[in-house]
Each structure stands twice: as C-alpha cells, then as structure tokens.
Amino acid sequence: GEYALRERVTADIKIGSYLFKVSGQRTIEEGWIRYYKPYTGVEDNPLPSLEKGDRLRVLSLEVAERFEQPPPRYNQSSLLAKMEKEGIGTKATRAEIIDTLYQRGYIVGSSIEATDLAFSVIEAMKEHSPNIISTEMTREIERALEGIEKGEVSSADVIEKAATHLLSALEGLKAAEEDLALKVKEAAKASLAAEDIIGECPLCKKGQLKVLRSKKTGKRFVGCTNYKGGCRASAPLPQKGKVRSLSRVCKVCGWPMISITLGRYPWRMCVNPSCPTKRKVSRL
Ligand SMILES: [Zn+2]
Ligand SMILES: [Zn+2]
Structure with missing residues (x-):
C-alpha cells in the first residue's frame, strides 16, 4: 500500500x-x-x-x-498451569494438592489468596528446613518417579535417594519442633479468630461483631470487639450449627448477614435480633 x-x-x-x-x-x-x-x-x-x-x-x-499493578491472583486453573510449568506434582495429583491446600486453610477464595496460616508455615519451614519447601527437591523426586515408570532407573535407588533427602529435611524439622509448633499454633489461632469475625459493628463502626462465648454460661453469642470501648452491640445465636459470615450486610437494617449450617442446609439470617426481617428467615 x-x-x-x-x-x-x-x-x-x-x-x-x-x-x-x-x-x-x-x-x-x-x-x-x-x-x-x-x-x-x-x-x-x-x-x-x-x-x-x-x-x-x-x-x-x-x-x-x-504504583505498578500487582500481578493478578492465581485461580485454580492458572495455578494448575503454574504447577505444571514448575514441575510440581503430576497430572494425577495436582488438582488434589490444590484441594488439600483449601481444606487445610492455606488458601481461600476462587481468586486465590494465601492465608496467614500458610505464610507462617512457609516462614517456619524456610527457617528450619528450606529443602522441604524448595520446588527443586519436589521436582527431583517427581522426575525420579517418572524415571521408574519408564523403567530408566531402579525403584530401590530412587527410594533410597528420596529417603535420604527427606530424612535430612525431617531432622531439621525435628530439631526445631517446639519452635515450629508454637509458630504454627499462633497462626492457626489467629486464623480461627478471623473465622469468628462476622462483620463490621453497625453501632460503633469501630469494632467488629464476633462470635463469643459467655464465661458464665458457656453459651455463644455475638458481641462487639469494641466492648471495652463502651460498645454494647450484641445478639443471641442458636447454640448449634456452624456460623459463617456472609460478608455482606442486611439490606433492611445494615447489620451483618450470617449463615448457620445445621444438618444439610445452611440458613441465612440477619444477625440483628430486632431486625424487621427477623420473622422471615430464608433458606438458601
Ligand atoms: Zn461495636
Ligand atoms: Zn437486618
């Protein structure tokens, strides 16, 4: 042209x-x-x-x-692709590994976020047994396993090598057991505590509503973390069933919404005991 x-x-x-x-x-x-x-x-x-x-x-x-935009978070399929690229896991085990990460509370969300628990486990491992979290070691072992499949190496050799690797890694961990346990326990506690948070307190707007237990009766209820600051927001809870925050507020009164799982079906409700919707608890 x-x-x-x-x-x-x-x-x-x-x-x-x-x-x-x-x-x-x-x-x-x-x-x-x-x-x-x-x-x-x-x-x-x-x-x-x-x-x-x-x-x-x-x-x-x-x-x-x-500031530069941070790179986008992984989702399950991009994480699978990354694992494949890094040689972590096999076709058969990758999806399962991700499942396990979810189940143990190391990652959350479909746009994947690592939890504090995950960070503290990694930190503790880095400190005491860097080998065990290096993808290099995992990759080496996976490669050797493939070698066995193809009949290129003997399984006895591979097992012995892997065992030596793992043993030395485990020795490092064993020596640091107490320190590790302490760190991970703290993180687990923190992540459990975060689980009990229901949402921002609509009364004081400073504290957070949280599932608490009465020291006297042992019964659970919802209270504000700003109690010491004078906030008396509270709400009764059913004593059975798993309580979860729905991460949104009631359209009518502005208190956080929760779901309660008892048996097979989760129920969602506004946590405010005097909410006008109170008589109409809806089923998910
Ligand atoms: Zn409050
Ligand atoms: Zn409400």
Whole structure:
C-alpha cells in the first residue's frame, strides 16, 4: 500500500534545575494507516509548535506517586498451569494438592489468596528446613518417579535417594519442633479468630461483631470487639450449627448477614435480633 509518514517530536524542558522530557507524534501522510486505522492503535498527540530556546510558562506543578499493578491472583486453573510449568506434582495429583491446600486453610477464595496460616508455615519451614519447601527437591523426586515408570532407573535407588533427602529435611524439622509448633499454633489461632469475625459493628463502626462465648454460661453469642470501648452491640445465636459470615450486610437494617449450617442446609439470617426481617428467615 501507500507509505505513511509519521512525525515524532521530543523536547527537553528545563524547569529550575530539573529536566523534563515530553514527546508527541502525529501523522503527516496517512497512507496505508487510512485503511487500518481501527487496528493500528496509532494516535496523534502532537506537541504545540516549539522552537529551540523557547521560554515557556509553568502553569502548574504536580507531584504524583504511581504504583505498578500487582500481578493478578492465581485461580485454580492458572495455578494448575503454574504447577505444571514448575514441575510440581503430576497430572494425577495436582488438582488434589490444590484441594488439600483449601481444606487445610492455606488458601481461600476462587481468586486465590494465601492465608496467614500458610505464610507462617512457609516462614517456619524456610527457617528450619528450606529443602522441604524448595520446588527443586519436589521436582527431583517427581522426575525420579517418572524415571521408574519408564523403567530408566531402579525403584530401590530412587527410594533410597528420596529417603535420604527427606530424612535430612525431617531432622531439621525435628530439631526445631517446639519452635515450629508454637509458630504454627499462633497462626492457626489467629486464623480461627478471623473465622469468628462476622462483620463490621453497625453501632460503633469501630469494632467488629464476633462470635463469643459467655464465661458464665458457656453459651455463644455475638458481641462487639469494641466492648471495652463502651460498645454494647450484641445478639443471641442458636447454640448449634456452624456460623459463617456472609460478608455482606442486611439490606433492611445494615447489620451483618450470617449463615448457620445445621444438618444439610445452611440458613441465612440477619444477625440483628430486632431486625424487621427477623420473622422471615430464608433458606438458601
Ligand atoms: Zn461495636
Ligand atoms: Zn437486618
């Protein structure tokens, strides 16, 4: 097709002792771009005409701080792909490994987030037995297992090698058992505590509503974490069934919504005892 001609102008502008760079571009001869315009992404943003040595007026100065977008979180399928790329697990075990991570509370959500528990386990392992969390070791063992499948190496050799690796890793862990147990226990406690949080307190808007147990009766109820700050928000709870936050508030009164699982069906309800919806508990 016809040639296109584009002009690109750059200018260095000195303000005080700082140098600013600016550039603009425009199309002079449209040429083939005429036909492909929507697909080229070519845009004109010409600079006003400038001559070397021009003096410009500074209209405004702005200090801006910008951050790069963090990479997107993994979901189950992108995590599977990453594991495959890293050589972690086999076709048969990868999905199961991810399931286990969910079940043990190391990850949550469909856009996967690692929990504090996961971080503290990794931290503790890093400190005491870096081998066991290195993908290198896992990969080596997986590769050896494949070797057995293909009949390239003897299973006795592989088992002995893997056992030596694992034993030395386990020895490191064994020596640090108490420290590890303590760290992981703290994290587990914290993650359990987070589970009991139901949502922001609608009364004081400072504390959080949380499942608590009465020291006197042992019965559970909902109270505000800002009790010491004077907030008396509270609500009764059924004594049986698993209580979960639904991470949203009641449209009528603004208190958090919860679900209670007793038997097969979860029930959702507003936690506010005097909510106008109270008489209509709906079934999921
Ligand atoms: Zn409160
Ligand atoms: Zn309500």
